[in-house]
Amino acid sequence: MTENYFNYFTExxxxxxxxxxxxxxxxxxxxWALIEAWKNAGIPLEAVLRGIDQAFDKWRSxxxxxxxxxxxxxxxxxxxxxAEVQAMLDGRPSKPSAAAAPFSLExxxxxxxxxxxxxxxxxxxELAGPLEALPLEALYSDLEQLEQRLTAIEEKMxxxxxxxxxxxxxxxxxxxxxxxxxxxxxxxxxxxLSMLEKxxxxxxxxxxxxxxxxxxxxxxx
Numbered sequence: 362m363t364e365n366y367f368n369y370f371t372e373x374x375x376x377x378x379x380x381x382x383x384x385x386x387x388x389x390x391x392x393w394a395l396i397e398a399w400k401n402a403g404i405p406l407e408a409v410l411r412g413i414d415q416a417f418d419k420w421r422s423x424x425x426x427x428x429x430x431x432x433x434x435x436x437x438x439x440x441x442x443x444a445e446v447q448a449m450l451d452g453r454p455s456k457p458s459a460a461a462a463p464f465s466l467e468x469x470x471x472x473x474x475x476x477x478x479x480x481x482x483x484x485x486x487e488l489a490g491p492l493e494a495l496p497l498e499a500l501y502s503d504l505e506q507l508e509q510r511l512t513a514i515e516e517k518m519x520x521x522x523x524x525x526x527x528x529x530x531x532x533x534x535x536x537x538x539x540x541x542x543x544x545x546x547x548x549x550x551x552x553x554l555s556m557l558e559k560x561x562x563x564x565x566x567x568x569x570x571x572x573x574x575x576x577x578x579x580x581x582x
Contacts, residue, residue, distance in 0.1 A: 369400050370578055376410045377435055380417045390568075391541045392435045394561035400578065402556060404442070408449050412442030436545035439553060464580050466501045472580045473497060473511075476573045480518070483572060488518050492575065508577050515575040522566040534565040 373396050374388055388396075399409055416438035432438075464472075473492060480489040492514055500507035523531075538561045546554065567574065 369406055370396055372406055373399075373409055373413075373435070377413055377438075380413050381432060389434060389541065390564060391538065391557075391561065394564055395435050395439070395557055397560040397564070398553070398556040399442070401560070404446055405449060408445040409442050412445040413438045415445065416441040434541075434545060436542065436548060439545065439548045443550070443553075464577075466498065468580060469497055469501060469507075469577070472577075476575055479571075479573055483570060485518065485521070485572075488514055488521075504577065511575045511577065518572065518575070519563050519566065522570060522572070526566055526569075530565075530569065531562065534562050537565075538562070 370393075377388070377392075396409075413435075417432065419441070420432055420437075473495065477489045477492045480486075480492065492511075495507070495510055497507070500510065535558070538558060542554075542557070549557070573579065
C-alpha cells in the first residue's frame with residue numbers, strides 16, 4: 362500500500378465506512394479525536410486500516426446473537442490497531458518512500474489565507490500575522506517543515522483557548538467524552554485514553570470558538 366501522509370483522516374474515515382458497510386455513517390467527535398491521537402502518536406496509516414479490518418472480521422465471526430449491536434465507533438477497533446502496530450514493530454518493516462502531496466501550492470496558499478482571515482475575525486491577530494508571513498513557496502518543497510511551522514502556530518492558538526476557556530466549558534467537554542467513551546474504555550490503555558482526552562478537548566475548544574485546524578491534514582477535510 363502506498364501511504365499518503367496527508368490523506369490520513371479521509372483514508373481512515375472511508376475505510377471504516379466500507380468495513381462497516383454503511384457509506385453514509387458519520388464519524389463522531391470522539392472518532393475524529395481518536396484519529397488525531399493516532400496521527401500525533403505516529404501510528405502508520407497501514408496499521409490503522411489493518412486493525413479496522415481485523416476488528417470487523419472478529420465481530421463478523423461471532424454468532425448472530427453476538428452481533429445485535431453494530432460497531433458504532435472507531436474506539437471498538439483500538440485494541441486491534443494496537444496489535445497491528447506491535448506486529449509492524451516486531452517485523453521492522455522498511456520505511457515507505459514519501460508520497461507526493463495531494464494538493465498544489467495554490468491549495469496551500471488558499472488554505473492559509475482562509476485560516477488567517479478566520480483568526481483575524483476572532484481577534485487573534487498575533488496568530489494571523491505569523492500565519493500569513495510563512496514563506497509558503499519556499500516551504501512547499503519541504504512539507505515536513507511547513508507542517509511543523511503550522512503546528513507551532515496551532516499549539517499557541519490552543520494554549521490561548523485553554524487559558525481563556527471557562528472551567529464549566531472544560532468540565533462539560535470532559536463529561537461528554539466520558540459518556541461517549543464509556544463502552545470502549547476496556548479496549549484502550551491509559552496512554553491511549555490520555556491522548557484521546559487531550560485531542561477531544563482541543564477539538565471542543567476550537568469548535569466552541571469556530572476556529573480552524575491549521576495542520577495540512579485538514580486541508581481537504
